[in-house]
Amino acid sequence: MMNPAMLLLVAAFAAPLVVSLLGAIRHSWVPRGAILMTGLAFAAAVWTCIQDDASVNVPWAPTWSMNFSLTLDGLAKMYALLATGIGFFVVLYASKYLALHLHHDHRLLEEQTRFFGFLLLFMASMVGLVMAQDLILIFVFWDLTAIASYFLIGFDRAEEESRSSAQMALLVTGITAIFVLLGALALFQIYGTFALPEIIIASNGGRNTGIAVGLIVLGALAKSAQVPMHFWLPRAMAAPTPVSAYLHSAAMVAAGVFLIGRVYPLVAQYDWMLDALLVIGFASMAVGGIIALTRRVLKQILAYSTISQYGYVVAMFGLGGEKGVAGATFYVLAHALVKSALFMTAGAVTEATGKKNLPDVGGLMRRMPLLAAGSGMAAAGLIALPLTIGFFKDELFFAAAYERGMTLAVMSVVGASLTLAYILRFWRQTFMGVLRTEPEPISGYLVWPVVVLGIASVVGGLWTVPAIWIVDRAASVSADAPIHLHIAYHLDARHENVMAIATWVAGLLIYLTRRIWWPAALGVAHLGSYFGPARLYYAGMRGLNQLSDSVHRIEVRDLRSRVATILMPAGLLVGLAVIVTPNSTSSFAVGALGRDDIPLITMLVASVVSAFVVIVVRDHFRLAISLSSVGFSLAGVYAFMGAPDVTLVALVVETVLSMFMIGMLVLMPRPILRFETEVRAERRYLRRDAIVAVVAAGMAFFVAWGALSRPSPSTEVIDSQTVLTAAVHGKDIVTVILADFRGFDTLGEVTVIALTLLGVISLLRTGRLR
Amino acid sequence: MPALNPQKHAGMLQSGARIILLPSWVIAIAIMLKGYADVGDGFSAGVIAALGVLLQGLAFGTDELEQITLSRIAPILSFVGLGLALLTAFVPILFGENLFTHWPGINEHAVHFGVLEFITPVVFDIGVFLIVYGFCVGGLHAIAREEVRQVRLRDRGRYLRSTTRGGSLADESGEVRL
Numbered sequence: 001m002m003n004p005a006m007l008l009l010v011a012a013f014a015a016p017l018v019v020s021l022l023g024a025i026r027h028s029w030v031p032r033g034a035i036l037m038t039g040l041a042f043a044a045a046v047w048t049c050i051q052d053d054a055s056v057n058v059p060w061a062p063t064w065s066m067n068f069s070l071t072l073d074g075l076a077k078m079y080a081l082l083a084t085g086i087g088f089f090v091v092l093y094a095s096k097y098l099a100l101h102l103h104h105d106h107r108l109l110e111e112q113t114r115f116f117g118f119l120l121l122f123m124a125s126m127v128g129l130v131m132a133q134d135l136i137l138i139f140v141f142w143d144l145t146a147i148a149s150y151f152l153i154g155f156d157r158a159e160e161e162s163r164s165s166a167q168m169a170l171l172v173t174g175i176t177a178i179f180v181l182l183g184a185l186a187l188f189q190i191y192g193t194f195a196l197p198e199i200i201i202a203s204n205g206g207r208n209t210g211i212a213v214g215l216i217v218l219g220a221l222a223k224s225a226q227v228p229m230h231f232w233l234p235r236a237m238a239a240p241t242p243v244s245a246y247l248h249s250a251a252m253v254a255a256g257v258f259l260i261g262r263v264y265p266l267v268a269q270y271d272w273m274l275d276a277l278l279v280i281g282f283a284s285m286a287v288g289g290i291i292a293l294t295r296r297v298l299k300q301i302l303a304y305s306t307i308s309q310y311g312y313v314v315a316m317f318g319l320g321g322e323k324g325v326a327g328a329t330f331y332v333l334a335h336a337l338v339k340s341a342l343f344m345t346a347g348a349v350t351e352a353t354g355k356k357n358l359p360d361v362g363g364l365m366r367r368m369p370l371l372a373a374g375s376g377m378a379a380a381g382l383i384a385l386p387l388t389i390g391f392f393k394d395e396l397f398f399a400a401a402y403e404r405g406m407t408l409a410v411m412s413v414v415g416a417s418l419t420l421a422y423i424l425r426f427w428r429q430t431f432m433g434v435l436r437t438e439p440e441p442i443s444g445y446l447v448w449p450v451v452v453l454g455i456a457s458v459v460g461g462l463w464t465v466p467a468i469w470i471v472d473r474a475a476s477v478s479a480d481a482p483i484h485l486h487i488a489y490h491l492d493a494r495h496e497n498v499m500a501i502a503t504w505v506a507g508l509l510i511y512l513t514r515r516i517w518w519p520a521a522l523g524v525a526h527l528g529s530y531f532g533p534a535r536l537y538y539a540g541m542r543g544l545n546q547l548s549d550s551v552h553r554i555e556v557r558d559l560r561s562r563v564a565t566i567l568m569p570a571g572l573l574v575g576l577a578v579i580v581t582p583n584s585t586s587s588f589a590v591g592a593l594g595r596d597d598i599p600l601i602t603m604l605v606a607s608v609v610s611a612f613v614v615i616v617v618r619d620h621f622r623l624a625i626s627l628s629s630v631g632f633s634l635a636g637v638y639a640f641m642g643a644p645d646v647t648l649v650a651l652v653v654e655t656v657l658s659m660f661m662i663g664m665l666v667l668m669p670r671p672i673l674r675f676e677t678e679v680r681a682e683r684r685y686l687r688r689d690a691i692v693a694v695v696a697a698g699m700a701f702f703v704a705w706g707a708l709s710r711p712s713p714s715t716e717v718i719d720s721q722t723v724l725t726a727a728v729h730g731k732d733i734v735t736v737i738l739a740d741f742r743g744f745d746t747l748g749e750v751t752v753i754a755l756t757l758l759g760v761i762s763l764l765r766t767g768r769l770r
Numbered sequence: 771m772p773a774l775n776p777q778k779h780a781g782m783l784q785s786g787a788r789i790i791l792l793p794s795w796v797i798a799i800a801i802m803l804k805g806y807a808d809v810g811d812g813f814s815a816g817v818i819a820a821l822g823v824l825l826q827g828l829a830f831g832t833d834e835l836e837q838i839t840l841s842r843i844a845p846i847l848s849f850v851g852l853g854l855a856l857l858t859a860f861v862p863i864l865f866g867e868n869l870f871t872h873w874p875g876i877n878e879h880a881v882h883f884g885v886l887e888f889i890t891p892v893v894f895d896i897g898v899f900l901i902v903y904g905f906c907v908g909g910l911h912a913i914a915r916e917e918v919r920q921v922r923l924r925d926r927g928r929y930l931r932s933t934t935r936g937g938s939l940a941d942e943s944g945e946v947r948l
Binding site: 645649653659666724728729731732735753754757761764765 | 801805806807808809810811812813814817818820821824845848849851852855856858859869870872874875876877880887889891892894895897898901902904905906908909910912913914915916917920
């Protein structure tokens with residue numbers, strides 16, 4: 001039997017491959033193929049879930065102690081189940097939704113292939129991420145999710161908003177991913193390994209470890225859209241609805257809290273980090289909750305809700321302890337089920353009515369009872385009504401918060417009541433009240449996934465055994481200690497229950513009094529959009545653009561500045577290298593000149609003279625000729641130095657190079673050449689040109705000087721190569737070095753030649769050079 | 771470079787170019803095959819062979835380059851050469867050897883034909899030869915073809931202008947020649 005971890009990985013990554021191949025054959029098969037492949041991946045996840053933990057460990061780059069190591073532990077099982085299970089329902093939903101979406105936008109159905117390919121790649125990289133045990137491997141899968149999400153968010157590429165949202169998501173999560181990499185490298189510096197389990201065992205709780213882990217957690221928080229790096233998530237709503245449903249519940253955003261769960265044994269050693277998580281979690285709860293109350297677009301309400309919900313999770317990780325970790329893990333599970341259902345509800349409502357805003361819809365209960373029931377169950381789960389799985393997520397949250405004192409308890413009640421208020425607003429104004437827009441009938445594929453997930457949320461609330469089984473194993477990994485979850489309904493006045501009732505009352509009150517606080521909440525939202533971190537992001541983007549533009553402008557102003565932009569940095573870098581390099585013991589000295597050197601010196605003088613001619617002549621043709629005479633004189637120098645191989649190459653290359661130069665000159669428009677010949681260097685640039693010339697010449701001088709000053713290669717190397725030359729059937733050591741000893745260098749060089757030819761020909765043949 | 775007006779070129783250049791084509795290739799191939807034993811290698815051999823062919827273009831005009839098979843297929847030859855070079859580099863890996871392991875190995879007997887030895891470095895050198903030859907001929911041919919195309923466009927424009935408006939050719943005739 002195949003290793004379960006490997007089986008799951010293969011099943012997950014087979015999905016995007018198979019679907020892309022299907023798309024190449026016949027794109028109408030793609031949705032069904034995607035359903036089949038995600039179904040298989042889900043089945044594989046379920047089957048592997050009930051197996052024992054399994055590991056795969058293949059040395060990948062053993063010299064850097066990097067291993068392709070996967071472990072299917074409790075944590076991986078839970079997230080893999082979510083990624084494939086929610087993925088399955090999302091794909092079911094998308095199989096009908098996407099065709100409608102493309103039809104609305106007058107786009108070709110063929111684009112389905114791209115969509116499902118990336119969606120399944122998203123799923124596969126999540127599955128890989130949750131099993132990865134090597135920090136570098138984690139980083140690779142981490143970035144793979146970012147790349148997949150970029151293409152999915154920017155799927156409607158004709159729209160500017162969708163493109164810029166995709167870019168923002170990629171930049172925010174991609175730049176912060178660098179922190180994850182930095183943290184990984186720092187941990188490698190400290191512990192000499194990338195293997196996370198080994199690091200956890202060896203960790204000493206030192207300050208440096210703390211900083212490294214903090215960097216990783218920073219990346220994770222950005223991925224989970226926590227304050228202040230939350231602003232990309234609402235913008236990511238530009239994606240088609242199935243993507244949002246997936247991204248918010250089981251993929252991208254979940255990846256962030258997953259990573260915190262994965263490194264939690266390290267995080268828990270630092271109180272300051274737990275406190276920071278607590279603060280960030282509660283801040284996200286508040287920001288997400290308040291803004292969600294004010295949003296009018298259906299999907300935006302849910303997007304801000306996600307920020308707030310993951311705030312709960314982060315806060316619970318911050319609360320720590322057995323209850324905190326178990327609660328955070330449980331929360332992710334419960335939230336994934338209901339949030340994907342709610343997103344799909346929003347998509348279905350928009351498909352049926354054509355409206356995206358909450359005020360434009362209403363009273364859909366009668367027309368779409370099934371959807372109302374399904375999403376009602378999901379909404380009940382999110383606002384933690386009893387008899388749903390969501391009830392326990394809040395119970396655990398309250399219990400963990402209460403342990404830490406009254407202040408946190410009150411804050412958690414307030415946060416939870418915000419959730420209740422905006423979800424109540426979302427569901428009630430969609431399905432109850434006056435019918436605003438008559439819905440059109442929609443496919444069952446858009447409704448049934450919602451219903452099934454809603455039922456799952458209720459079943460999870462009635463029969464808690466499977467959820468407990470999964471969460472126990474997952475939380476035990478995060479806590480690095482066995483955890484046993486105790487959840488049940490208690491009909492007594494224990495503080496969790498009291499807090500729950502307080503939440504419902506407060507939430508209902510907030511909802512009912514919404515007219516009173518509405519302006520204040522709106523003010524907070526506006527304040528956020530004016531002074532929030534998004535502004536910083538835009539300012540940064542603008543600044544980068546301007547910087548790049550100004551450098552570009554300097555570079556392309558004229559030929560002199562273009563040459564200067566190459567020569568100046570090169571010269572300065574070489575100068576820096578000369579300064580920092582320790583003085584070599586034997587610096588080069590010019591030896592005595594004898595009579596034998598006269599031919600050599602003659603050729604050198606010839607090349608110097610032709611080099612000076614290059615400065616003087618103005619006509620391009622003469623310029624080319626004098627440049628090649630520099631080359632020919634140098635070939636003469638090689639000849640007198642007794643290097644026939646180099647001489648031959650120099651001669652033939654110089655010949656063909658002159659032909660190329662003259663050929664290119666003929667291609668240029670004659671008037672421009674004539675104009676360039678006339679033009680005189682402007683006086684004000686004289687000083688600048690002089691500086692550039694001195695720096696560049698200094699660079700060339702130092703390079704030559706440095707090469708000459710190097711201790712000459714020991715005669716042993718030369719001798720051994722001479723002996724070897726004979727042994728490998730050669731008599732000409734130069735050719736042997738080129739084709740054998742340093743063959744790989746030659747291969748690289750000739751590859752460049754071949755690719756240049758490809759470039760020349762494709763430029764000329766497509767007529768772009770005119 | 772492009773000989774746009776073959777009548778103007780001296781017959782000496784043309785006959786010289788024809789006479790030199792075959793010897794240039796003989797020399798190139800000799801330099802390449804003997805590269806392991808004497809001065810020169812695939813690189814210089816490639817350029818020499820290319821110069822021999824390019825001389826035909828210089829003497830007879832760009833159209834002549836289209837006629838010569840060896841110049842028409844030069845870009846393809848270049849990539850055939852790249853394939854050869856890559857094969858000699860990477861095939862040893864399939865046999866569990868290091869990159870660029872050549873056969874026969876050190877101090878092993880090599881099959882030879884006269885003084886010519888059959889060894890894999892020569893195959894690599896042939897690859898280099900083809901790449902360089904293809905680059906020189908293919909690149910310059912592409913440039914020359916573009917020049918001719920531009921000149922023809924210009925001539926056609928001038929012809930059209932002269933027939934429709936009765937303009938004169940004289941003022942721009944200097945622009946065409948190098």
